Amino acid sequence: MNWSWDWNYAWSVLPSLGEGLVVTIQATVFGSLLAYVLGLVFALLRRSRFWLVRTIVWLFIEFVRSTPLLVQLFFLFFVLPDIGIRLSPLLTGVIGLGLHYATYTAEVYRAGIEGVPKGQWEAARALSLPAGRTWTAVILPQAIPRVLPALGNYTISMFKETPLLLTISVLDIVGAAYEVGSSSFRFVEPLTMAGILFLLLSYPSSLFVRWLERRFGIAH
Amino acid sequence: MIRFSGVVKRFGDHVVLSELDFVVAPGEFVTLIGPSGSGKTTILRLLMTLEKVDGGTIEVDGEFLSHMDRGGSLVASDEKHQRRIRKRIGMVFQQFNLFPNMPVLRNITEAPVRALGLSKAEAERRALELLELVGLSDKVGAHPTQLSGGQQQRVAIARALAMRPKVLLLDEVTSALDPELVAGVLGVLKNIAKTTDITFLCVTHEMQFARDVSDRVLMFDNGQVIEEGVPEVLFTRPEHERTREFLHAVIDRAG
Numbered sequence: 047m048n049w050s051w052d053w054n055y056a057w058s059v060l061p062s063l064g065e066g067l068v069v070t071i072q073a074t075v076f077g078s079l080l081a082y083v084l085g086l087v088f089a090l091l092r093r094s095r096f097w098l099v100r101t102i103v104w105l106f107i108e109f110v111r112s113t114p115l116l117v118q119l120f121f122l123f124f125v126l127p128d129i130g131i132r133l134s135p136l137l138t139g140v141i142g143l144g145l146h147y148a149t150y151t152a153e154v155y156r157a158g159i160e161g162v163p164k165g166q167w168e169a170a171r172a173l174s175l176p177a178g179r180t181w182t183a184v185i186l187p188q189a190i191p192r193v194l195p196a197l198g199n200y201t202i203s204m205f206k207e208t209p210l211l212l213t214i215s216v217l218d219i220v221g222a223a224y225e226v227g228s229s230s231f232r233f234v235e236p237l238t239m240a241g242i243l244f245l246l247l248s249y250p251s252s253l254f255v256r257w258l259e260r261r262f263g264i265a266h
Numbered sequence: 267m268i269r270f271s272g273v274v275k276r277f278g279d280h281v282v283l284s285e286l287d288f289v290v291a292p293g294e295f296v297t298l299i300g301p302s303g304s305g306k307t308t309i310l311r312l313l314m315t316l317e318k319v320d321g322g323t324i325e326v327d328g329e330f331l332s333h334m335d336r337g338g339s340l341v342a343s344d345e346k347h348q349r350r351i352r353k354r355i356g357m358v359f360q361q362f363n364l365f366p367n368m369p370v371l372r373n374i375t376e377a378p379v380r381a382l383g384l385s386k387a388e389a390e391r392r393a394l395e396l397l398e399l400v401g402l403s404d405k406v407g408a409h410p411t412q413l414s415g416g417q418q419q420r421v422a423i424a425r426a427l428a429m430r431p432k433v434l435l436l437d438e439v440t441s442a443l444d445p446e447l448v449a450g451v452l453g454v455l456k457n458i459a460k461t462t463d464i465t466f467l468c469v470t471h472e473m474q475f476a477r478d479v480s481d482r483v484l485m486f487d488n489g490q491v492i493e494e495g496v497p498e499v500l501f502t503r504p505e506h507e508r509t510r511e512f513l514h515a516v517i518d519r520a521g
Contacts, residue, residue: 169363172314173377173429174353183376187367 049234056235059226063239066222073139073208073218078201080144085151089159090181092152107149115146116210123214139211147200154200158193159185191262198255202248219243267292267327267433267465268313274321275308275489282308283489285322292432295459295466297476297497300486301512306469310435313467314357315348327354327432353381356431360438362418364410364425370397371406374425382429389428396424400454416447420454427458436468440475448472455479473516477501485509 091103110118119142126133133141162185170180209220217225223236268290275283282305290296298306311317312324313331323340324332331351334343343351364373374396375389384392397403400420410418419439426434436455440448452475459466459479470476476483477497485493485506493506504510 163361163363165359165361165363166365168314168316169359169365171316171352172355172357172359173425174349174381175377176380179376179380183380184365184367188365 052232052235055230055232056239059223059236059239062222062226063219063236063243066217066219066240067243069136069211069216069221070205070208070218073136073143073211073216074201074205076140077143077147077204077208078197080140081147081151081200081204082197084144084148086155088148088152089155092156093159107152110146110149115142115207116213118142118146119210119214135211135214135216138214139208139216142214143204143207143211147204150200151197154193154196155189158189161192162188194262195255195259198251198258202251202255205248205251206244267294268467269325270309270322271325272322273312273319273324273332275305275312275317276320281489283312286489286491288484288491288494290465290467292465293463294481295468295479297468297470297480297483298486299470299473299476299483299512299516304486305489306486307437310357310437310467310469313355313433313435315352318342326351353429354432355435356426356429356433357435357437358419358422358426358439360441362410362415362422362442364418364422366410368410369406370402370408370410370413370421373410373421374428377425378428392428393424396427397421399427399458400424401450414447415443416450419443419447419451423451423454423458431464433465433467436466436470438469438471440470440472471516473501473513485512487512 088103088107091099092107094100094103119139122138122142123135126138166184166188167180170184175184208218211218212221212224219240220237223240224233226236227233268288270286270288273283273286274281286305286309298309300306308317312319313326315331319332322332323330329351330340330343331348332343333340334347364370365376368376371390371393374393375384375386378384378389378392379386394403394406397406400423402417402420402424405413405417405421410421413421423439439455440451443451452472456475456479458464466479468476468480480497482494483497483500484491485500485504485508487508493500493504493509500509501513504513
């Protein structure tokens with residue numbers, strides 16, 4: 047076995063990994079924001095009064111959930127340009143991650159909304175609160191705090207899935223590590239350092255989510 | 267003020283109300299009594315449009331609630347029509363149903379501002395008056411979770427009154443309260459009933475309260491009014507066998 051560890055080399059790869067880290071964080075932050083917003087939109091559309099809207103959203107969610115994220119990324123990356131939509135690889139990745147995770151956050155929001163007691167709806171109706179106001183002032187302010195931990199967990203899993211964006215030429219932490227390794231033919235240090243970076247970010251994040259769970263009750 | 271004509275309500279195969287007729291005059295305080303499951307609460311929920319009628323018509327304040335006129339014929343009312351009539355009706359629930367995400371003051375001002383279009387200042391001025399009326403002036407900034415059940419229910423009463431309803435529905439408003447908190451809530455309601463011209467329709471198991479405030483008491487069984495009268499007569503000399511049994515059961519339980 048030819049195993050060795052070179053500290054000087056390990057430190058020297060950090061600036062490259064840092065660039066990758068910025069990409070990873072961008073993809074996770076914007077992907078999560080998209081998933082949070084779109085998931086809520088899906089959850090609300092699934093309660094639409096119109097049968098057709100409910101069905102289309104349901105079909106879309108089921109379809110996205112039953113296909114691999116990798117395939118969806120390839121689809122966005124190779125098919126969108128064919129129909130004239132040209133996006134940067136990172137933006138394509140953000141949309142791919144956001145859409146994929148929105149189908150999961152939609153379910154989280156649904157559970158959160160259904161967890162609001164029926165009496166709240168009835169009180170709002172008895173007070174003649176307009177429907178929009180019932181949502182924004184009564185239902186969502188009660189539903190959203192209790193889904194925050196679950197949303198946080200999805201952000202952590204999205205963070206750990208960003209290396210998939212490598213396949214559409216987005217260099218995240220792992221992509222950067224791979225590139226450094228390929229040019230010097232030494233992969234141990236860059237990949238290990240990449241792993242440590244993931245650990246350093248996702249462990250505190252999961253502690254934060256656990257704190258959210260304690261703060262807002264229900265675990266998911 | 268309220269007129270039920272041949273009202274039918276079913277839940278699946280179970281007929282809750284069968285061809286129910288009754289009238290409540292403006293300013294009258296009417297109490298519905300009767301065994302659990304006899305359909306009393308359903309009557310309030312139909313008036314609040316939390317349930318739909320399966321037959322018959324409901325009128326409130328001289329207009330159809332369950333139906334509306336379209337091209338000369340009566341059709342089931344739509345949401346817009348119901349919304350207009352519903353503004354004249356308020357309801358206080360067994361479980362209070364305050365909005366836990368808002369402080370007390372905003373629980374009371376939210377609907378007047380958003381549904382009646384009152385200015386925030388005007389709604390707050392009214393809310394403070396109402397909080398004084400229910401004896402909770404010191405709880406303006408409190409959150410519902412910091413209040414006892416009795417205090418929450420008094421806020422809920424203030425919240426319903428803030429909409430200036432012509433009709434107030436009371437759905438077993440003291441059933442979820444600890445016994446020592448019941449009197450405070452009933453005292454507030456008694457005071458409001460005596461000092462306003464609001465029409466009350468009340469479902470309760472508090473017979474003493476029913477006796478003190480009601481102009482008329484309706485005894486319900488199996489979705490029908492089987493006996494009605496002024497409280498002094500109905501509570502002391504009930505004619506119907508079911509009424510006698512029910513009053514015995516309730517009074518035995520209480521004693």
